[in-house]
Amino acid sequence: MALEVAVKAAVGAPNILGDCPFSQRVLLTLEEKKISYNTHLIDISNKPQWFLEVNPEGKVPVLKVDGKWVSDSDVIVGIIEEKYPDPPLATPPEFASVGSKIFGSFVSFLKSKDPNDGTEQALLVELKALDDHLQTYGPHVAGGNVTAVDLSLAPKFYHLVIALGHFKNWTIPESLANVHNYVKLLFARESFEKTKAAKEYVIAGWASKVNP
Ligand SMILES: N[C@@H](CCC(=O)N[C@@H](CS)C(=O)NCC(=O)O)C(=O)O
Numbered sequence: 001m002a003l004e005v006a007v008k009a010a011v012g013a014p015n016i017l018g019d020c021p022f023s024q025r026v027l028l029t030l031e032e033k034k035i036s037y038n039t040h041l042i043d044i045s046n047k048p049q050w051f052l053e054v055n056p057e058g059k060v061p062v063l064k065v066d067g068k069w070v071s072d073s074d075v076i077v078g079i080i081e082e083k084y085p086d087p088p089l090a091t092p093p094e095f096a097s098v099g100s101k102i103f104g105s106f107v108s109f110l111k112s113k114d115p116n117d118g119t120e121q122a123l124l125v126e127l128k129a130l131d132d133h134l135q136t137y138g139p140h141v142a143g144g145n146v147t148a149v150d151l152s153l154a155p156k157f158y159h160l161v162i163a164l165g166h167f168k169n170w171t172i173p174e175s176l177a178n179v180h181n182y183v184k185l186l187f188a189r190e191s192f193e194k195t196k197a198a199k200e201y202v203i204a205g206w207a208s209k210v211n212p
Helices: 021-032 049-054 073-083 102-111 119-137 148-168 177-187 190-195 199-210
Strands: 003-010 013-017 037-042 062-065 068-071
Touching: 003 021, 003 199, 013 037, 021 037, 021 073, 021 148, 021 190, 062 073, 068 073, 073 148, 102 119, 102 148, 102 199, 119 177, 148 177, 148 199, 177 190
Parallel strands: 003 037
Antiparallel strands: 003 013, 003 062, 062 068
16 A cells, blocks of 8 residues: 655645655655655645644654654654665664765855855865765765665755755865765666756745845
8 A cells, every 4th residue: 555645845836846855855765665655745835734733843744654644754764664674775873974964064055145154164074074985985875775874865965956056156076076976876866856856946945045
């Protein structure tokens, strides 16, 4: 039986898949494990009553498992791994937090109005650390196979590349060749193509945060 998953609808287009990286992470996990699912698109500016009833916090994604809606992508991915162990996607614990500061650093830099406030430098430090890690262990975080941490990072990189390109005319330095290769590998996956939001909706999703 297909699972039910609720994810973000596009800003201004409630019938189109939206730009939430946590939602895409869950969809990627379902796709990679070839689990069938029905998608419910949630307009987060006009949340439906049923959604608020099953998830009063009001955040997407949520997944219905054993008749109960569960929120938070970390929890959801853990439950999927437990219930559907094949193919195994769990990241070895020693690699599970690789790249975990990239998304926060990207958001700080994206929102920054002061080019000298250190936010760009902080992002570059995190990207360089990932590049060094990939140099030793790559091409994925845990080696040859994709694991959960890659499926968490891939949508975040998608946002980083699109939003920094659009709002700051900024690109990941060419010197970080391992990161470039990593991003290319992840974006080329069939699961990624199938679950990504259109570029224009990623931009629309960030616009109000960049220029509040
Ligand atoms: N920690 C949560 C974060 C989920 C989250 O921040 N979702 C955002 C969209 S990307 C959301 O639902 N925002 C709507 C709201 O806060 O009202 C997870 O990993 O699932």
